[in-house]
Amino acid sequence: MVPSNFFSFLLVISLLASQKRATAKDDSSGFHGNERDALLALKATFNNSFLDSNWTGIMCYLNEKTYWYGIQCFNGRVTGIILENMKLTGEIKEDALVNLTELSNISLKNNLISGKLMKFANNPKLRNIDLSSNKFHGEIPQSLLYLNSLEALLLQDNNLTGPIPGFNQSSLKSFNVSRNNLSGKIPETKTLQSFGFTSYAGNENLCGPPTPILCNAKNYVSESNSENLSSKSNGSHFIEILVVVNVVVLVVILFLFIIYYKKYKKLKKEMKAKNLWPKDEEHDSTIADRAIEKKAIEKRTPEVERGKLVFVENNQPRFELDDLLKASAEGLGKGNFGNCYKAMLEIGQVVVVKRLIDLKPLSSEEFVRQVRAIANQKHPNLLPLLAYYYSKDEKLFLYRFAAHGNVYNRLHGGRGTRDRIPFRWSSRLAVARGVARALEHLHQNTRSQTTAPHGNLKSSNVLLDENEETLISDYGLTSLIALPIAAQRMVAYKTPEYQSHKLISKKSDVWSYGCLLLELLTGRIPAHSAPPGINGVDLCGVGPPRGERGVDGGDIRS
Template identity: 80%
Template sequence: MRSSNFFTFLLLMALLVLHERTTAEDDSSGFRGYERDALLDLKAGFNSSFLDRNWTGIMCYMNEAPYWHGIQCVNGRVTGIILESMGISGEIKTNALANLTELSLLSFKNNLVSGNLMEFANNPKLRKIDLSDNKFQGQIPSSLLYLDSLESLLLQENKLTGPIPGFNQSSLKTFNVSQNNLSGAIPETKTLQSFGLSSYLGNEKLCGPPTRSSCNTTIASSQSESENLSSKGDGPPVGAILVVVNVIVLVVIMFLLIIYYKKYKKLKAEMKAKNLLPKDEEHDSTIVDRTMEKRNREIEMGKLIFVENNGPRFELDDLLKASAEGLGHGNFGNCYKAMLEVGPVVVVKRLKDLKPLSSEEFMRQIRAIADQKHPNLLPLLAYFYSKDEKLFLYRFAAHGNIYNRLHGGRGTRNRVPFRWSSRLAVARGVARALEHLHLNTRSQTTAPHGNLKSSNVLLDENDEVLVTDYGLSSLIALPVAAQRMVSFKTPEYQSHKRMSKKSDVWSYGSLLLELLTGRIPAHSASPGTNGVDLSGWVHRAVREEWTAEIFDPEIAVQRGANQGMLRLMKIAMKCCEKSPEKRPEISQVVAEVEEVKVAVDSEDEEFSYSSLDPSVTDESLSATASAVIADDRR
């Protein structure tokens, strides 16, 4: 009995030592399990399939790069959450950040997040907060007043109500609460009064400087007291009398203004007839607007406008002095590789055939493009606008585009095989980028990308997939777009002049078929190149049982890959349905592509083309190839 108790005692001591050692290791690594739990609770309130797939395992360890998208870490501790323009919806609990005590950067910019703002009492190191362009409601929490290191607070374009707390941190240099439903007097602290009117616009019930509305609380209260007293007497209410008097005064003022205006016009006409009017006075009052517009153009002329906050900076002169190399003639302008003397290698796209947009309209469209941020989208670095020249600047993707990677060098010794695993990685990266564009585009009658094809999918120095040329349909003139953009080659546009998000799904299905077959689609073939109506060709191959020729020989010979290739083929055929209503949503496509395996372990894998479902290989798959080819050859 004693020996049994002694053995139990030793076992408990061993478990205690092991627990202490594990805790010590956990502390030394900096990793905190409760921080991971807090992030998972945060994700549980979101509606984001991307985060559901990406936020798994450990988010970060020591000083290694974070494993989770949008998370920043130092010594294993979470210091930043940056989830911008991802179409995230859902509601955040007010105590969601309580266990993230090392947090210094928080941004949910341009999403659809709702609910009350979080409490920040346990986040004393927060420096930058950007919750703009969401659906947050309720009051601004007073816990923000105790963030002594707060440098930037952006809460514009939400549904916040109530007063503005009395922020007075000397560290606060950026502040914006415009386009909300805030009310009351703006606190007269040194910090809040240092920001201009633009930080408070769109809140009709705010008063006091720097707004033009005076609060008049004393007058309002005295009027209220007078009304209460008069309601007790016998005569008419004082408030009603004041309203009548105000209306009469306004009518008289308007009447006098009308008389004055008529006399002014008559006098001006007489002076003009007698040549007594100075030349400057002959201009309409809109000359002020024209002068401001001209000044804005002059400011922007000769300057590169950068849209990446943390990107490189250089002047137009530096770009003009850089050695350049032509990269080809695109549908909407030539592209050049520019190697700056000091700075990064960039790609310059000279835009042509644009809509007749004003500078303001052009910049508004550019901002919409620049706001689309995703790991698989090539970001716009900068742009240049003048009357005769429009430029886009991107970072250079060292490994070129998928069209050249897939079709270049075939039959030569210099050909580097494009393996199945690499092609599947491209399919996944493009699908994720397309899903992001679709989730962040509200219009149902446009294709968010509009020109998806293999030459617009790039590989950087790490072979990361980057989709480019998105959003150009908002800039390109319609007749030119109809001839050159892929979304205008879809069956629904060829037959009914219709377009939707499903047009991008059709383009994606065509890209998958190009990756699987190694053949060039008719709708994106360059001049002088014979393209194939891929969906119709695959349909005939299945129907006539010469299916052995479907897959590109470079991947068909890879052992264990056939089942994955067949599954991706089925997805592609569903995407290429002639009727948009029969095509899947892009989020469903992403989920299915993510499940496709690179290889099957079994060496005795059975592969049967007969498993292709005839329901997705009927005549509806075949697009109007003759019309497409005719358009491309014009």
């Protein structure tokens, strides 16, 4: 009995030890076998000597710390893979990320990786995906549609084919599939339509808004070629039925037309007999007058109606809309009245493209007249309008590119980091002086006393060019933007006069300029012009206490 109990005891101890080892395989120290196997499979695919020597041991140590290059961890789980600009090669497998269920960020941009895009059904926490500038081919996987937390999807500069899935996640703020071989109509979802045409440029077979290319039968050739024989047979039967129906409809229409014509001739004869029918000469002259009027209207707005880029500066290098679509583009951010993009043309010129939304219901002639008024404002401290584009579905402004960004970012960007660029008092004074001169010019050249010549003066609309010269942008948009939208978003409508008496005047710009001066002086963000999600302070209402210090450490009284 004793030996039997002893061996039973040993057996229990052995089982407990094996259970402990099994538990230790996926503990909080970071050793999760499935995740490690997935990363080692990626390493074998890339065949990179640096990763071969670096990706050894435990990838996530003590919950968060990692010794593996490019691997991010949290609570002992792999949450990020960042391998950029490493010239990685190899054909990645579609199921490469299946076991990385906690993954939230992946960036493999600027490599030479090939294969089809990975399946993302097992990665519900993914927020940022950047696979740009590689050699991925095949279609964009439908599994991306189910990533409800997706914020950025960058797939530009690959060899992707097929249609664009119907992305409609409200969380998606950055999207780019330019310079691939995608085809078909861009889905009309709210999310995809919110991005500019530069997110789709370089795909010759894409059509529909936001691109200026209309969809027709040619755009769907690739889709029809992919149908099987059964679908072709069904399609041919449908066409035959459609032809028969069309013939019947045409016969009915022709029969009704004959009846109408006979009644028309009979009525005309009776009215002529009673001298109630107008003379033919008068009728003919009316038709001729209308034809002349129509031709005159067509001559007044030829370029606008054809949807071409119209340049307002004669001394600027000219290019076409196709050149703009082929240009390398970069998103600069979302403004109150549309997104802005930096476009680098093949001729070497860099321009900023502003996509206009929420405009008044203006005719083409009214739009051109307002744009010409904006373009005629010439001053060294005003950002000049280079060209504009007008069509029924798209309105664009093209501006000079200001290399040193805007004053808001100079004042408030990079706080508490080494990347912060000092903004000295002399530079702030130069900005205040430049804005004042530009504002004076706008006010002297605006006759109306019941409008704000600028209307949206704030630090994010004050730019700095390569010589640190001050340039004001977004002036004159009050003539284009619909009033309900302007009242919600423009700075001039935050003034005390408008809040109390619904009045707008030149003094509204003066109030905005005073708020800008306080922002330059204190380094604080004003509440009335703070970007979405940023809490500002009421600089233009109650002032700060005496002796309070600004963000740059100086006493604001000095």
